[in-house]
Amino acid sequence: MALELVTSTKSPWDSFLLVNQFVINISMSAFCVHVNDDTPLFNAHYQLPHYAERVHQDVSIDVINPYWIDRVESGGLQVLRVELFYAPPGLDYVMGIHTDSGMGDRSKINWVFGGAGSLMHWYRVVNPKQKEQLVTPVGSQYNLYEPDEVKLMHSATIQNPAVVQIGVPHNITNPGQERWCYSMVITDPVTGSNAKFGSVKRIFTNN
Numbered sequence: 600m601a602l603e604l605v606t607s608t609k610s611p612w613d614s615f616l617l618v619n620q621f622v623i624n625i626s627m628s629a630f631c632v633h634v635n636d637d638t639p640l641f642n643a644h645y646q647l648p649h650y651a652e653r654v655h656q657d658v659s660i661d662v663i664n665p666y667w668i669d670r671v672e673s674g675g676l677q678v679l680r681v682e683l684f685y686a687p688p689g690l691d692y693v694m695g696i697h698t699d700s701g702m703g704d705r706s707k708i709n710w711v712f713g714g715a716g717s718l719m720h721w722y723r724v725v726n727p728k729q730k731e732q733l734v735t736p737v738g739s740q741y742n743l744y745e746p747d748e749v750k751l752m753h754s755a756t757i758q759n760p761a762v763v764q765i766g767v768p769h770n771i772t773n774p775g776q777e778r779w780c781y782s783m784v785i786t787d788p789v790t791g792s793n794a795k796f797g798s799v800k801r802i803f804t805n806n
């Protein structure tokens with residue numbers, strides 16, 4: 600595919616192709632980067648909750664250690680919210696392959712507790728199909744991909760905390776351990792959108 604060709608036109612399809620080419624070109628280190636900072640995510644007294652089934656919900660910002668909010672804000676970005684993805688014990692599952700808010704360069708910071716053996720996977724699209732805009736239980740938008748639409752590019756164990764790429768098709772596999780993933784949604788006040796992977800990475804790794 601000629602990259603120059605797709606940059607010269609403006610249709611949504613060409614934009615999609617351009618982003619998919621971006622996915623193919625980026626290095627594995629642009630999917631997931633460990634932040635070497637073990638400052639606790641939570642304020643004292645916060646206890647990990649338990650549920651009977653998988654849960655995706657917002658967490659009160661009051662339980663989050665202000666240290667992390669300050670670090671993001673001092674880098675010129677904002678914490679929009681923190682989400683919890685919870686999975687109960689004994690549930691072996693493969694999460695649907697999806698992008699958060701469509702294809703692009705978007706990132707979050709994730710902390711995973713429990714979930715031994717769980718992996719995060721990233722894919723490129725090889726057989727694109729029309730996408731329906733779907734809405735999560737916390738009101739954010741996502742697109743789902745069938746396994747035959749994508750090809751696996753990279754898998755990683757999340758090491759706390761980690762900057763993760765969420766604008767590229769991704770999912771989680773969990774062999775059945777109880778798992779809590781706290782996901783900090785970071786926005787760029789200049790664009791009003793999810794902060795790019797490089798912007799978040801720069802705050803925490805200085806490069």
Ligand SMILES: [Fe+2]
Nearest residue numbers: 697698699765
């Ligand atoms: Fe996601």
